[in-house]
Amino acid sequence: MHGATHEVTNVVAPLADYNLFTTDTALQEAVARAGAAGHAADLAAYGERLGSAETLRLAEQANRFKPELHTFDQAGHRIDRVEFHPAWHEIMRLQRESGQISQPFSDPRPGAWGAYAAAFSMHMQVEAGSQCPGSMTFAAIPVLQQEPQLFQQLEPKLYSRTYDARDVPVEQKAAMLVGMGMTEKQGGSDLRANTTRAVPVRGEGRGAQYELTGHKWFFSAPQSDAHLVVAQAPGGFSCFYVPRFRPDGSHNAVFIQRLKNKVGNHSNASSEVEFNGAWGLMIGEEGRGVPTIIEMATSTRLNCVMGSAGLIRQAVVQAIHHTRHRKAFGKLLVDQPLMRNVLAD
Numbered sequence: 001m002h003g004a005t006h007e008v009t010n011v012v013a014p015l016a017d018y019n020l021f022t023t024d025t026a027l028q029e030a031v032a033r034a035g036a037a038g039h040a041a042d043l044a045a046y047g048e049r050l051g052s053a054e055t056l057r058l059a060e061q062a063n064r065f066k067p068e069l070h071t072f073d074q075a076g077h078r079i080d081r082v083e084f085h086p087a088w089h090e091i092m093r094l095q096r097e098s099g100q101i102s103q104p105f106s107d108p109r110p111g112a113w114g115a116y117a118a119a120f121s122m123h124m125q126v127e128a129g130s131q132c133p134g135s136m137t138f139a140a141i142p143v144l145q146q147e148p149q150l151f152q153q154l155e156p157k158l159y160s161r162t163y164d165a166r167d168v169p170v171e172q173k174a175a176m177l178v179g180m181g182m183t184e185k186q187g188g189s190d191l192r193a194n195t196t197r198a199v200p201v202r203g204e205g206r207g208a209q210y211e212l213t214g215h216k217w218f219f220s221a222p223q224s225d226a227h228l229v230v231a232q233a234p235g236g237f238s239c240f241y242v243p244r245f246r247p248d249g250s251h252n253a254v255f256i257q258r259l260k261n262k263v264g265n266h267s268n269a270s271s272e273v274e275f276n277g278a279w280g281l282m283i284g285e286e287g288r289g290v291p292t293i294i295e296m297a298t299s300t301r302l303n304c305v306m307g308s309a310g311l312i313r314q315a316v317v318q319a320i321h322h323t324r325h326r327k328a329f330g331k332l333l334v335d336q337p338l339m340r341n342v343l344a345d
Contacts, residue, residue: 012325015318016056020122021047024313027118034114043118046098050126055094059127061087062267067223069259069271080256081167082223082269091130091267093163095123096175101134105141106159117306124310125317129267131307133177133221139299140178140228143239143292147207147283150241157225169245170225179224180296181216181242181273188217191230191237191290196275198231198240198282205286210240212275215257222256222271228293229280236287240280253278319343 021027021043031040049055065085073079095101100119104112124131141158144151160175170176187193196214203209212231219227226243246252253276260270284292320343323333333339 010327012322014056015321016051016053018051019044019047020051020125021118023047023317024122027121027313031111031114031118034111034117036111036114036118038109039111039115039118043115043122046119047122049094050122055091055126058087058090059267061085062091062127062129064266066266067259067269069256069269071256078251078255080222080251080254082256082259082271084165084223084267084269088130088267089163089165091127092133092165095130095134096163097161098123099161101137101161101175102141102159120303121306121310121313124307125314127267128307128311129265131303132265132268132270133179133224135300135303135307136180136220136224136296137176137178139296139303140180142299143228143283143296144178144241146292147241147281149207150281150283167223167244169249170243173225176225177221177223179219179221179227180293180300181219181227181229182293182297183218184215185217194230194232194237196229196231198233198238198280200234201279205235206282206284208282210280210282211277212240212242212280213277215272215274217272218260219256219271219273222254222259222269222273227254228283228296229275230289230293231280233282233286233289236289238286238289239283239292241283242275242278242280246279316343 031037031043062085067082067084070079070081070083098119099107100116100123103116144154154176157170157173157176162174164173164175166173182191183189184194184196196212198210198212201209201211210233212229214231226241229240229242230237231240242252242254244252255274255276257272257274262270323339323343326333
């Protein structure tokens with residue numbers, strides 16, 4: 001190269017093409033303790049795919065090219081569609097094909113929960129945003145199982161290992177994603193302060209059809225095929241299954257106001273929405289909306305713990321990789337006593 005001003009030395013190349021599972025002794029031991037040793041081969045294969053340079057490139061692109069909201073199409077029709085970079089879809093496909101969305105429910109072999117936790121924590125080390133829709137879909141399964149008639153229709157799409165990103169009614173899809181809508185402007189985490197109303201239109205109570213009017217200040221993954229939403233019904237605070245499309249195939253009246261401008265988690269879309277007579281089915285008992293949706297929230301919080309452990313693990317891995325390849329004062333950083341104390345902590 002002509003015009004070079006200096007030689008580049010003593011810098012660290014990015015960590016890539018390594019296996020997140022086989023290089024993590026603590027995780028392997030945890031999987032064995034959880035009785036999930038039978039899943040070790042699958043976890044090793046997934047760890048290799050996650051650590052590949054190609055997957056890391058896709059993860060970087062998914063966060064650099066953020067999702068975009070398209071409220072209307074070129075003809076002026078309201079579509080409320082979120083468009084993602086192709087890298088996002090490839091990461092989501094990787095997650096879905098690995099079975100993370102439903103593994104302990106759809107394939108309950110011994111150790112399924114331990115294997116799920118290990119795969120979740122590894123995926124989080126590479127791309128965190130995709131874990132939001134995946135985690136919420138996973139967490140929605142035990143709630144939806146309480147409604148046998150509805151779950152019978154949705155089970156194949158929830159358990160599917162095929163990624164289907166098409167924006168069409170869920171009946172036409174091979175797989176589905178489920179999001180969550182709880183908080184409102186005036187209440188935040190105080191769900192009892194919510195004002196969104198649910199009016200019965202066909203029947204009343206569990207399994208009946210309602211129309212919802214109001215808003216959600218935080219509506220996770222608005223591109224999902226359905227959301228579990230809480231609203232005030234005549235009999236009290238209740239939980240509802242609100243699909244993206246109404247039964248007649250038309251768009252449901254869930255209007256995306258904007259996407260959140262977030263500090264992190266850039267690859268995933270979070271939004272604010274308004275309901276203007278949105279169609280939904282009551283899930284669980286009327287007046288028991290909080291206990292119903294909290295079962296979903298509890299699962300997502302468990303995933304937050306596993307995800308946080310994964311993020312911390314990745315921070316340590318990056319630090320150790322750097323110190324093993326950079327020299328200072330005549331030694332590799334990893335061999336400097338003070339640095340070793342820092343890494344050990």
